[in-house]
Amino acid sequence: MKKILLTGGNGFFCTRFTKKYQNDYEILSTDVPELDITDEKKVMETFKAFNPDYVIHAAAIASTDFCNNNPEIAHKVNVTGALNVAKACKEVNAKMVFISTEQVFNDNIESGPYTEDMIPTPKTMYGRNKLKAEKLLRETLDELWILRFTWLFGLPERNCGINPNILWNTLLIALEGKKTKVTCNEYRGLTYVHELIDQFTKIFAIPYGTYHTGSHNPLSRYEITCFILKKLGIEERIDALIEKDTEKYKEHPRDVRLCTDQLRKYGIVFSDTKDAIKKCIEEFKFKL
Ligand SMILES: NC(=O)c1ccc[n+]([C@@H]2O[C@H](COP(=O)([O-])OP(=O)(O)OC[C@H]3O[C@@H](n4cnc5c(N)ncnc54)[C@H](OP(=O)(O)O)[C@@H]3O)[C@@H](O)[C@H]2O)c1
Known part of the structure; x- marks a missing residue:
């Protein structure tokens, strides 16, 4: 059985993901109490001990107001934490899914739907954190899928x-x-969380890269x-x-x-x- 390590395991997305796939994969679901992603040493130890095939990095501070008001904490979790996870993935040869956001486009002048090749201009700290993490992760890891989510419901x-x-x-x-x-x-853009989760493992078969998700x-x-x-x-x-x-x-x-035509080419349809x-x-x- 392939192994998946989740960060942000107690959150909206991962709790539902675990319910759906607990019999198909060996899942280690982690959140702050077990694994604070800002603790670089603990991240490395945990990854080495579990030796995952895939890592879905969902942990984040996603509150726009909190991130704007606490930029240092936001950066530590959303950027440095993501980088800690990517470095550990590299060490144990795990393939990583990084969950990013539509909010990387929240200061673009032109209207959406945005394609993956458009240059994002984020206004909020949360959007800026995610965009910076995307860049650092691409520089760190080759086996990386970046999924930009729209608002889950x-x-x-x-x-x-x-x-x-x-x-x-x-x-x-x-x-x-x-x-x-x-x-x-x-x-x-809006996404029914189960429609995304139901198709999620198809991601593991598509070329590495950045993809937009969700309903038109x-x-x-x-x-x-x-x-x-x-x-x-x-x-x-x-x-x-x-x-x-x-x-x-x-x-x-x-x-x-977000424009999701790219994922549609691989049969992932919303x-x-x-x-x-x-x-x-x-x-x-x-x-x-
Ligand atoms: N939900 C959406 O509509 C949406 C849209 C676009 C992108 N996303 C992204 O998708 C991912 C999953 O979203 P979600 O809705 O499931 O988020 P969520 O419910 O907020 O879950 C994120 C989890 O990460 C945890 N976390 C925070 N700091 C951490 C740390 N230092 N170490 C380990 N875990 C930490 C949170 O714990 P606490 O609750 O204790 O802080 C929370 O349980 C996030 O990366 C989010 O940015 C979500």
Whole structure:
């Protein structure tokens, strides 16, 4: 059985990944309590002891505000930590998947969807950290896949992490019943977390390089939110729950969508966003 070592193992992505593949791979899931990735010596020791075939490096501090307010800590975890993992991969001949983000494009002037060959210009500390880590990792390791994720969505599951995401956030708005402003000037790629996880091991068979992931999404955040409420069966509450925010990002609409044609060439395909949302709601048999 091939071995996979996960960093960030208690997070939203990895808890679901482990559930799905625990019988197909020998998985060592690590997070801060077992392996703080900023501890270079411990990283090396752990990798040597487990001797993984693959490493999925998902550990990060992904909160934009926290990273902006704590740039040194953010750099230590998101850049130095990633480099520690890459050096250990090299030492034990493990192939590495580095999870990066759409946010590397969050200050680009031109609109998305961005292709892998476009030059990213990140504005936030988190985006800058990830872009810097990408560069350092490419310089360190040949056997490397860099996957730029878009905003993952999913619903709470037993013993799994849950993060703010478009579907869960919208459900919370409905449950709290408090009218909330939602911008119509933001366009983001979205990814149903299980659609990505279900196809994930195909990554191990594609050429090393940088790839964009996720569903194509022509809709604004406002349109998606309304669509979710409709699919939840509460279309009649849209006006009571959602206020269209036309001011936020008015001057320069925020567009961090990714073009995923490259992965499509290797048979890794994502549903259209509306279909992905429908799929998730159906799989969880969720209706209000
Ligand atoms: N979720 C998304 O929409 C999305 C989109 C684009 C990219 N990504 C990237 O995808 C990856 C996985 O995302 P996710 O949503 O699963 O993130 P997550 O839920 O925040 O999980 C990340 C995990 O890393 C841990 N971690 C933080 N500092 C660490 C350290 N020094 N050593 C070891 N572990 C540490 C976190 O622990 P604590 O919680 O204790 O800090 C957390 O359990 C991340 O790299 C993220 O940047 C995610």
